[in-house]
Amino acid sequence: MSFVIIAILSLTSCSKDFLDEELTTQYSTEYFETAEGLEALTVSLYGNIRWHFGYEWAYGLTLYGTDEFTNANDLTNEMWNTYDSRLGPLGATPSTGAANWNATSPAALWDEMYYGISSANTIIANADIIDNEEIKNRCLAHAYFLRGYNYYRLTAQYGGVVLQTEPAVGVVRNFERSTEEESWEQVISDFRNAYNLFAGEVFTYGKGITWTKATAAHFLAKALLFRSSERNSDWNSAYIQSDLQEAIDACSYAIGARGTLTNNYSDLYANWTGVDCEIEQLDEILMAAGHNADGATTGRFGNRTYNYFTPQFSNFSGGWVRRGVWIGGMDFQRCRPTEYAYAVYDHVNDARMWKTFKTVYGINNIADNNLGLESGDPGIVMILNSQNDNTYDGYNFGAYVQNPDWVDVNGRLPEWEEGSRQTETAGTLTSTPGQYVPNVSVLYQNGEYVAPNFKSQPICNFFAGINKTDDGSRFAEKGDAHRDVTMARLGETYLLRAECYVRLEQYGNALNDINVVRERAQWKAGENRSFYSDGSQAFENNALNTGTAADNYVYSNLNMNTYYLSNPDIAVTTDASDLMLTSFPGNLPAEDEAILTAVGAGSDYERALHFILNERTRELLGEWQRWETLSRTGTLISRARAFNPEASTGITENKHELRPIPQSFIDGLLNDDGTNLTDAQKAEWQNPGY
Template sequence: MNSIKNITIYLVLIMGLSVCSCSKDFLDEELKTQYSTDYFDTPEGIEELTVSLYGNIRWHFGYEWAYGITLYGTDEFTNANDLTNEMWNTYDNRLGPLGASPETGAANKNATSPAALWDQMYYGIASANTIIAKAPEVIENEQTRNRCLAHAYFLRGYNYYRLTAQYGGVVLQTEPAVGVVRNFERATEEECWEQVISDFRNAYELFEGEVFTYGKGITWTKATAAHFLAKALLFRSSERNDSWNSSYKETDLNEAIEACSYAIGARGALAGNYSDLYANWTGVDSEAEQLDEILMAAGYNADGATKGRFGNRTYNYFNPQFSSFSGGWVQRGVWIGGMDFQRCRPTEYSYAVFDHVNDARMWKTFKTVYGANNVPEQDLGVETGDPGIVMILNTKDDNTYNNYNFGAFVQNPDWVDTEGRLPEWKLGGRQTPSSGSLTSEAGQWVPNSLVLYQNGEYVAPRFKNQPICNFFAGINKTDDGSRTAEKGDAHRDVTMARLAETYLIRAECYVRLNQYGNAMNDINIVRERAQWKSGENRSYYSDGSQAFENNSLNTGSAAEKYINSNLNMNTYYLSNPDIPVTTAASDLMLTSFPDNLPEEDEAILARIGASGSYDRALNFILNERTRELLGEWQRWETLSRTGTLIKRAQAFNPEAVNITANKHELRPIPQSFIDGLLNEDGTNLSDAQKSAWQNPGY
């Protein structure tokens, strides 16, 4: 798709802060030093280094840290039966400065270290520092020089944003460090946000409007810088910084509104259909990656430069363990767009926050039906291509399924459970993608079935516990049917910022300025796109599995498994049994704000005790962010920023039992970094000095 994706990444051997142990693997496996550092005294070298900055952001999606530090331990996602990063969700004592290993109680060697983000962000910062220092000296052409500087300021600002959002005050290294430096001062959080905002302002001024320097769909532009400038200003003025930010708030919020307004005006309207953002991904360099709504993405394609150690692995993390609990009726493979690694299990809140009838985003995001692609020889009345897994996402007040037996497939000689009953559900009707209605095939047996509520009680986690539920409706935003191996790298870009969030950022700024009417207008723009359109088939479903149609592996038995697995249907009508089949448009428009909110929001606000106009408005926006941005790699920082992490995790994440106020709003500073520090005279830090470096509670 873009030339940027085909350029080998070069990183400077000026690491500055890389004194911690986990850097070694990266240097050994990934660092490619085709040129000496003298090359960066040339215009060509600086521009090549500028292009390499895009490679630094791919790190975020190459391994388990993608979800561990961004989604776990929040109101939206909890862990399933896989316990790789369990400590990031439960906040137990394994989440500490040393990191967790099998020797210290981790489930395996893949647990994310708190040093992971720290190390990688400083690699990118080192490259940006070199560009900022050298570009004015070695590049005469003003346009080229400004492009390089804009990219460097943006990447440095973004990396410091991520560091400060996670750790609080960090080391501010803004000049190239020669050799290995081991004595640093830790900046305050106030100083860090000033640096982040300064870098984004510089990038915003230097970018040439919406000029896609290195290829549309991935290149950072003025709108990208505007979006993140607004995020940084909003962060500085948010609750986590209330002990020192009072003098900034009004000015920051107004500047953030101006920045958002530029991005919105420059990029135009949102994509017309929510499915276009994720569900309609059809293969490498898909049109879905070219949408004007996308402000920033980590770029991947079939080129070797986007594979390997930090290739896109995000397709692994959101599906349930379907091949296991289904008893083999639904086998995993490249024909299904996601692997069944069951890392991120939606909480009850993540289902309940939606209007199940009128919000199309729910049914364009959750995968609720898998076709049986491996039917055993026993005659059980199911054929390949019949529903093999069906998940009914009903609401708490629905009593339709109170007396039904649901469950995962039980494989024993009598095909029954220990009480002599078939645990699997009989379908009351089957949905087809063409008719959008239920067929007359009532009583069809489904080997695996799930419902959210029976008798007003949330029962979904009970249907397959071993000991934690691995049977749930996952989300489809990372599905990739273009993979050429079951566990191969994905080829689709990962969206990191888009215009719908810009509207919600601006709406939150308006709320903080008590301009609730303006906030409602921005929220309604996002909700308007979320409505069902007239003529739309509400029972139709698609995801990135469809890219398999253009996959060279789409032959023989694999082709059959693709057809039988992906039935292009959801459980909309089974989940809303009182709704007649319809193709009418729906309505999600707010008519008052923040009073008289939708029923689903009022229930959530009551659960967390939100009262008063500001508290209600802020928490409504947090709910709307879930509906629009579920799984998009930023929930933890959003809740930490707004001072709602503790309350919302305690209310909606049953596994986050050890989350502690005044501790877990920040991550631990990596002990490996602290232990590597020296005083100016070359002596080791004392225990008291080391303790002063660490965040409270760790």
């Protein structure tokens, strides 16, 4: 890759809504040396962040190879999960063993982040030509923020990177690689500048999708915490105390400025009802990649995230559940939750589990009337029981399961929310005793984790997916999603501050922040624990919601989960639950104690840190940052080995905590005298082990 002053290929015009995009490649570089051009370029910065969610790299770089997710039967980005020899500087193609041409290259993030940095550099270098001080500061704040964010993403993945802070003139090929210490200093400096320049919570381009002072505060805290964490322990001792206190102060600003957490966890993701709906405007959201239904705003990359968290339901036995726009996700089976991702929750008391995992699909395709099944009967059922549950030890699971006691489980009929589509079978999974359910899985039998046994060859494709990206507003089965992608929110800010307190051994303060997050996670009095929703409901407002499509929507999305089947000893209740910790880091919940034992966390600090990593999973599962969090805290190797069987044999210490520097970039470098780099010089550019 080369740095060129006109690196941005498509920009946006300055408008009331930054998503009202139009191509402006006709602009010359001189246009961006005018006040009007600089503000137009500032608005265009928002488009750069949408790249992160436009293709397979969305999960490959951020979720694979961790404790939370592993690959299913689709092997597109397998190497990012298994850490095999195909994860290298050259990238993987079918000729080098990749399953297809869609495999993510290590150059993808590297190249795209520098495009955004180039635009930010142009704004910063020319801002003085803007006479209006308010507009000038706004442009600078945005430019410093995006440059800081892009360098944050680069440094988190690659370590020390090229720090280009001036507009490049022509083609430049003689760069120097900065150290990781120098790179974090640049990130932190940019975020500090943005924090100081943003005028509080002023939503310049539209509430909920605009960067503000609280956005900068959140990421400033993340960068400071990163510099203070274990990955940088060889050189960071002089920074730790001051960085942690500054990070606490930054978190405190964001929390104070944006108010309390939204009351219902479902409002963050599950209750998405359509384009620009109310939940996209929540005060808790600090940063989002904005999308809408205007095809002209898709840009170079649309939102493809709805593809990655869903099991391969359309290929399950009998074809009873077919895919379509009425089901909010496509069954690309990329991200399969690990056993840890289920076991980390309190299955009874933590509402986040049941507001996140989709466990029931309705029949929308009658494949065999001889079974007596009807459209709208359960076609896929996933029972998320606990390891100590022996209820299902004698059951046969998989295809065409006949379980007569699933009707009115133990005589219990939970009340459904008024207006639910499934009032006649309230709380039951079948309406007739002895009725078949075409596809059923369970997590545990006889104390063993058996969920991967329900599979197609060679790897399991039957699992409970998560609903944070489901979108029933799509205009085509494989069309782009129209919902925003949340990139930062206050739920994480509280956990960032709690971790800072842990590192300062202020465990009481950490406990207070943790309990704020866990209080929101509790069942509220009156809640129906069997009710489920996701972004499929946006189909109700979709112009395609007519005729057969409308029927398929009703049949497919049953608004129910398997809470009571998964917790068979729990009586039906609408009481509030209790997740509040009374001590920390001693005497933790049983699910946490089991995980801490598995990773060998013994000291108070280790117990506290790993608990926060567990809490981050419960709060932030699938929210595009797990790999960097584990790399930062020095826990990537131990937790991947403990909880991700596919990653455990390939992941290597002192190598896989960083990504390979793209070979295409290294090969394009020249010495100052114009000569090519020697093999030894190229090796110096590369990260250890690659």
